[in-house]
Amino acid sequence: MLESKRRNEIRNKAGNIIKASDRYHFIHATYACQLMIKEIVSQHYKEECRKLSQKIREKTKNGNEISEELMEEYNHLMIMAKEGRAHIDIDYIETSSEEEARVIKINNAFVINLPKSLAQRVTNEDGTFNKSAVSKIRNLMAHELGHIVLHTDELLKIEGLQGSIGITETDKEEEAGFFANEILQMRDERNRVLHSEVFDDKT
């Protein structure tokens, strides 16, 4: 049985997380993107591992040692597989306007940079949401997620991911903008269905 003091501590921790979560929107889609990228990368490297394993078995089936060349190939594959484990992070930075956002690829991270002033405006003083700030963050997030989903193959160095080679920067922006509109509409529709079917008390 939890003591009253411990209940309050837990309640405060939960409250802090909820307050912090108000600054982050579209997190489900962000996490889904991250999982999707990881799945694509791991599928690619599973195939590479299978091929190398087969090669090693063939070259060593008469009791031969694994050659230096094959060990180098193995080490290289392990490094590439590890580097391919990309993840998505979100940072809030000082910007000249609330219409600025960036996605930075650094090592194995995609960092979505959003305006700090927006995060600070998400909730009003009375605790209600600032609709304009929330809408802006969602739009910026959706646009930058579009770049991550659509324009990453050149950076992950894996063929077969969504192509970005040969398309202009203008086209990339148009694609990301279209992606943002589509995903925001889908999300709103899904939330409407979720609330009406799951959360509304019809009894």
Next chain:
Amino acid sequence: MERKKIQTLIELAITFEEADQIIEEYTGYKTDSEKIAYIRGMFDCRIIGRVGNDLHTDYVALLTSIINQKWR
């Protein structure tokens, strides 16, 4: 100052302002475009998507991502 030392000091910086001050002090670069070129040559980082065209935001986003990578 040795390039490696500058790189290390930048990576150890806690805030954007601190890292920016290190770059200005040890390289003499003052403009955003000079600083962007310098850090892109030093770190494996790129802008792959953007909303807006402000060059200073490019620099802030790149340098902030560099100094925050130690927490990822």
